[in-house]
């Protein structure tokens with residue numbers, strides 16, 4: 001895993017020290033000796049993780065962190081603060097400034113690498129989501145996220161998994177008011193509870209008599225629904241090996257007993273904030289993809305989706321030597337509907353037609369608005385005879401019941417013409433199949449409309 005790490009410290013010797021160690025692990029390293037310089041680099045270069053000294057003249061690390069986290073262009077870059085003293089108050093202050101993690105000077109090698117690697121991994125995921133969200137919508141990421149930012153004030157729903165009543169009780173007290181907390185004592189049931197509930201973070205303690213808490217963490221990581229759920233481990237002193245192993249397994253953060261309530265709350269907030277940010281990105285990506293393949297007016301799939309999905313259905317039919325038919329349909333004299341009732345009236349007809357079409361095809365059929373008043377239905381496992389029957393049923397259903405148009409609900413008679421084609425195994429390519437449906441539709445039109453023409457071969 002290669003990544004670009006920015007090391008920020010006002011003492012050049014300290015910068016050099018971290019730089020050498022990171023270079024030895026094949027990270028790319030950028031350096032800065034002041035806050036403003038660090039911010040400048042984050043704004044203009046690709047930075048994956050910032051290692052930030054807290055004590056710096058003029059602008060200290062807290063301030064730098066606050067500025068980075070307050071700017072949509074840099075807020076997703078993970079920041080590890082480096083403090084001189086292992087002071088809980090410093091850690092809490094840093095987490096409140098938005099820091100993602102902490103290291104204490106002198107920096108322990110193993111901790112440095114585990115923390116950096118774990119944050120680089122998370123950053124990679126966030127980058128991927130940001131890229132997909134931005135490119136699919138073809139706008140800047142700041143614009144996309146700026147309009148609907150996740151709500152950071154809402155109290156997070158958290159699951160605590162702890163076998164020992166006394167230990168659980170003290171954590172419940174610490175999080176009172178800061179989290180909507182459920183407690184699970186049985187580790188087996190807890191995995192299911194984590195998957196079923198809408199939790200935003202899971203806290204696991206190492207206080208188990210007979211059960212390995214790391215197994216629990218690895219189970220949570222292996223289930224789809226909990227894969228991206230943040231996990232905070234609460235460990236005892238002297239459990240370093242276990243902590244390192246847990247971070248390797250994908251645990252997001254840890255605290256060592258005795259736990260400070262402020263630090264626990266601040267770390268929880270950091271995890272939840274990051275999860276909400278990534279969930280928000282993921283939702284944007286999904287919505288964007290849906291938008292990209294759906295026709296906004298009718299809710300049917302659009303032509304772009306047809307182009308990509310038809311190939312899948314076609315290849316599958318060919319490989320399994322199964323029948324496949326295509327129905328191409330066009331609303332008759334649609335121009336006169338538009339002329340009489342305006343474009344809104346025309347839209348009403350298109351919407352109602354799409355709804356009736358959807359009702360008359362199966363779930364496995366692919367129904368799309370091909371463009372204008374033209375629609376295509378791809379029917380897997382359907383031979384020419386059945387396809388023609390289905391087409392005839394739809395044609396009759398459209399003719400039988402008048403459409404309702406406009407605010408005053410005027411009834412309008414609508415008819416359609418349909419061309420049907422079916423796959424010929426051997427010579428057919430997708431273009432041939434589509435071409436025959438198109439020719440059949442043309443024939444239906446020129447033979448007087450309101451009819452079905454099938455061209456099997």
Ligand SMILES: [Mg+2]
Pocket residue numbers: 009010011053054055056
């Ligand atoms: Mg310093």
